[in-house]
Amino acid sequence: MLINDELKQFVIDKIVKKSTLQGIKLDKIEDNFSLTGSGLFDSMDFLNLINEVEASFKLTVDFSEAAPEEFTTLRGFVMNCK
């Protein structure tokens, strides 16, 4: 599995965990799924997700080149984790 695929699965697992805790049923999670726009992740959850990704994948997140509407989607988040 490529790191991007692993990372994507890692984020999907977090989405599923959060939706379960909040009693929200999700259909298929598409690449353009908005982490913050879905209401599942507030800004603090988003930071926690960054912390967990950095710790688990030994990488540094740098969103300085990306726009918020991009890096808050599933695909954008994964693509911008370098």
Place this chain on the structure above:
Amino acid sequence: MTENIVQRIRNNVEIEPVKLALEVESQSLSYFELWEKSSKIAEILRSFSIYKKNIGILAYRSVTTYTGILGSLISGNTYLPFNPKFPVERIVKMIRSADARTFVVGKEFIHLLFQLENEIKEEILFLAPEIKREDIPSIKSKIKCLEDFENIKSNARINEINSEDIAYLIFTSGTTGEPKGIPISHKNLISFIDQNQKNYPLTVNDRCSQAFPTTFDCSVQDIFATWNAGACLVCVTESELFAPARFINEKCLTVWYSVPSVAMFMKRMNILKENIFPTLRYSIFCGEALNEHIAVSWQKAAPGSLVINLYGPAENTIAITNYTWKNVVNNSPGGIVPLGKVHPTHHYLIVDDELNKVGINEIGELLISGPQVSSGYLGDNTLTSKKFIKLKNSGNSIWYKTGDLVKEDGNGDLHFLGRIDHQVKIRGYRVELEEVEKVVREASGRAFAVALSYPFQSPVAESIVVVLEQGNYNSANIISFCKKTLPDYMIPKDIVSIPFIPLNNNGKIDKNKIISMLKENHVN
């Protein structure tokens, strides 16, 4: 008529009518256009003889939001802002508490009109100045829409406004489970605006952010400090609010104003690069503790800007102290930037439990007296008499008990050290933990629910965790219930259980012991 903020704005319309006053969504309004639209709202309110009433602003980050606010004030009424993200149940509680029957409606709230009408069950008037009749759902209430507004002529008239008249009504979390309303008068507001302009003068050339939701009282500073100076208010879009670096630069903002959390997010995402904000001249933070390391990072990102920390409870009209960051980490208590000095228009005292003044560098509760202090809580004389007090040898002066523990250093700067009660701040919003506990008790049917700020025992709270005694309960159901009642920042991030709820020697719930138990179980 005494001088008020509406007259100041009218003066700016006369002096520079074509100067930009507002940028929101993709629209720009000059001072003349802003007044014209707002004046039409005022005219319709007058036609219904609505004067000195509470006007609900059911609009959010749209032209209607700002023209509704100004139109309410021009007509001598009070504005009461709402947030479409709040649960309907909470919106209805606020409407009932304020006895509001007239609402200015933007498209952001149109889907809620039918539900609100059913819940309120009183005669209502809706004004929807930017919405066509065909786009309005079928409702029983009177409604004036875009076509009606096109037939109204704007004018320069301002209804009589006295200094004690209420300019706006803001609601915060209440310990009883009911949101509590804080009325702020024109005298309160103009006192703040004038002091703020002295501390950090704005000019007609400034372009100021409008990042705070209108339900957060710092938005009042955004709007009226900007329009008082004849500057341009630039509304930050919801999507950019999360990390507004691009927005600040594209819009050439000269003033940024937000909770420190926004800066913290940007720092964590590695966005705060050196000199990324060359246009900023003021970077203002308020609403929660500003960490020294965040101030250092922001100062590097905006080297031409003053980094300013403001502090003040909503009861004291937005902010009552100010501190300009000197770009030196002083290792202040908790690593928090000082609150600074109280406005010179006010008196303050730092007192012990028996209201005796404490000395320099001693910890006590901050009490404030002066023209920014509100008259009390809406319809709650008991709480008002508890928090707004008179002191011996202080004549008829009213002192507001902030509930904030502070100390004053040798330079006269105040430092924040915590709360005397169970109030916490989440992203700048005041949260009474008792209000969260009450809702979780209702949802779970449990006798005890303990709400804790998270991270535990940190000076800056990020979220809320609720602890229940072990047993049968469904976390998802509890959180779903909370969502129907509480705004998003008050909803628990997690529900955790422990074998029993420990009590201390006084028979009260022992929160320290609970935190130890959670840490033993690796709930950190």
